[in-house]
Amino acid sequence: xxxxxxxxxxxxxxxxxxxxxxxxxxxxxxxxxxxxxxxxxxxxxxxxxxxxxxxxxxxxxxxxxxxxxxxxxxxxxxxxxxx
Numbered sequence: 001x002x003x004x005x006x007x008x009x010x011x012x013x014x015x016x017x018x019x020x021x022x023x024x025x026x027x028x029x030x031x032x033x034x035x036x037x038x039x040x041x042x043x044x045x046x047x048x049x050x051x052x053x054x055x056x057x058x059x060x061x062x063x064x065x066x067x068x069x070x071x072x073x074x075x076x077x078x079x080x081x082x083x
Contacts, residue, residue, distance in 0.1 A: 004071025023070045037073035041065045
C-alpha cells in the first residue's frame with residue numbers, strides 16, 4: 001500500500017477489530033471505496049492470530065502504536081503494465 005489513511009485510536013478498551021471496522025467505515029464515507037488492508041504496529045496485534053475478515057490486518061513496525069494505516073492493497077497490481 002503506497003497511499004492510505006492514517007487513523008488514531010489508542011483506547012485500550014476497544015478491540016483491534018472494532019478499531020479497524022470504525023476506520024474502514026470512515027474510509028468508505030470519505031473516499032467512496034472499501035479498504036482491504038490495514039497495517040498496524042506489531043505490539044497492537046493480539047497474542048493469537050489476527051482475526052480474518054474482509055480487511056487483512058498485517059504488522060508493520062514503522063506504524064506507531066495506536067495508529068492504523070488503512071487503504072487498498074496495491075500489491076496485486078505490481079508487475080502489471082499500465083495501458
